[in-house]
Amino acid sequence: MDDGDLALRNLTYALVVELGRGPSAAEVADRAGQSRADVLAGWRRLHEQHALVLEAGGESLRMANPFSAVATPHRVVADGRRWYANCAWDAFGILAALGTDGGIETTCPDCGEAIELGVSDGRPEDESLVFHSLVPAAGWWDDIGFT
Amino acid sequence: MNLFRSEEHVERWLAGREPGATIPVATLAALGAAWWHDRVDPGWRPHTRAQNQAILDGLGLTGPFWRLP
Numbered sequence: 260m261d262d263g264d265l266a267l268r269n270l271t272y273a274l275v276v277e278l279g280r281g282p283s284a285a286e287v288a289d290r291a292g293q294s295r296a297d298v299l300a301g302w303r304r305l306h307e308q309h310a311l312v313l314e315a316g317g318e319s320l321r322m323a324n325p326f327s328a329v330a331t332p333h334r335v336v337a338d339g340r341r342w343y344a345n346c347a348w349d350a351f352g353i354l355a356a357l358g359t360d361g362g363i364e365t366t367c368p369d370c371g372e373a374i375e376l377g378v379s380d381g382r383p384e385d386e387s388l389v390f391h392s393l394v395p396a397a398g399w400w401d402d403i404g405f406t
Numbered sequence: 407m408n409l410f411r412s413e414e415h416v417e418r419w420l421a422g423r424e425p426g427a428t429i430p431v432a433t434l435a436a437l438g439a440a441w442w443h444d445r446v447d448p449g450w451r452p453h454t455r456a457q458n459q460a461i462l463d464g465l466g467l468t469g470p471f472w473r474l475p
Contacts, residue, residue, distance in 0.1 A: 260452060272446050310452060325442045332408075346407035351438025356445040368408045369415035376409070376431075381439050383431045390434040391416045392407045393426040396462070397475045406407050 260308060267291065267301040268310050272323050276357070279340055281320040281328020312403055322403070325349030325356065337361030346406060347390055354378050409434075427471045437465055 260268070270291055274282040284302065288295045299318065306313045312322035320328040327333075327343040335342045335353045337360065344350035350363040363376045377384040394406045409431065410416045416428055429437075440461045444450050455474050462472045 265451075269448060269450065276446055308452070325438070325445065347409040348407050348434060348438055349442070351435050352442025352445070355439035355443040358443075363409075365409055367411045367415055369410060369419035372411065374409055374411070378435065381435055383435050386430065386432050388409050388411065388431040389413055389416060389428050390407065390409055390431055391419075391426060391428045393423075395426065395471045396473055400475075 260305075260310065264301050264304055264310075267293075267298065268305050271302070271305075271311060271320065272326075275320075275323045275326045275328065275342070279342055281323065281326075283319065309400060309403075325352030332365055334364040335361055336364065345403075348392075351378065355381065427467075429467070433465055433467075437461070437467070440465070 267287070271282065271287055274287060274290065284295045284298045288298045291298065302311065302313055302320070303317050305311045306317070311320065312324065313319065314321045322328060322345055325344055325348070327345045327349070329343065331343045331345060333344040333347055333350045335344055335350050337354060337357060342353055344353050347363070347365060350365065354361045360377075360379045363374070363378060365374050366372065367374055374388065376388065392406060399406050410419065413428055416425070441458070459474050462468070462474070
């Protein structure tokens with residue numbers, strides 16, 4: 260990853276944090292002083308390196324892991340702001356990346372009951388919950404949208 | 407990759423499918439921190455496979471399920 264792509268990646272992440280959603284290529288281009296085509300070309304290189312994930316077609320952001328640029332069943336609340344996470348693992352990752360306490364909002368896939376979990380100093384306030392991953396680690400990037 | 411109320415909820419949800427791996431939420435919190443803590447740091451650099459495998463191993467997430475490609 261060269262310095263230009265690293266800077267594009269870092270700017271994209273900074274905008275996700277700032278906006279609470281995925282920025283468009285045009286928004287990133289405007290902030291970076293680049294063309295939209297240059298941003299899309301850079302995003303595609305970063306996608307190939309698993310540094311972010313684009314939607315099919317390569318025109319918009321799907322994941323800036325652990326953040327999701329699209330709505331998911333996993334939300335993170337901190338400092339009065341909200342972000343979508345790609346999965347429950349990533350929800351903890353967002354709080355860790357932001358270095359803050361906060362809350363995770365999701366639902367139990369079995370019973371559909373809402374789960375609202377506070378996290379303080381990195382520790383979940385309800386330790387009775389469990390996490391399940393269906394797909395072994397060797398296959399996570401085979402379909403990063405289904406793990 | 408989801409949170410469940412309990413292991414009983416996982417089993418019911420699987421409905422006979424091959425299970426993956428179930429871990430306590432406290433372990434997940436530690437995994438989330440170790441794996442993602444640096445993602446918005448200006449000095450972030452991509453983790454190597456060895457770094458990521460060491461994170462899993464360090465949390466006791468060993469065995470074929472947790473072996474990265």
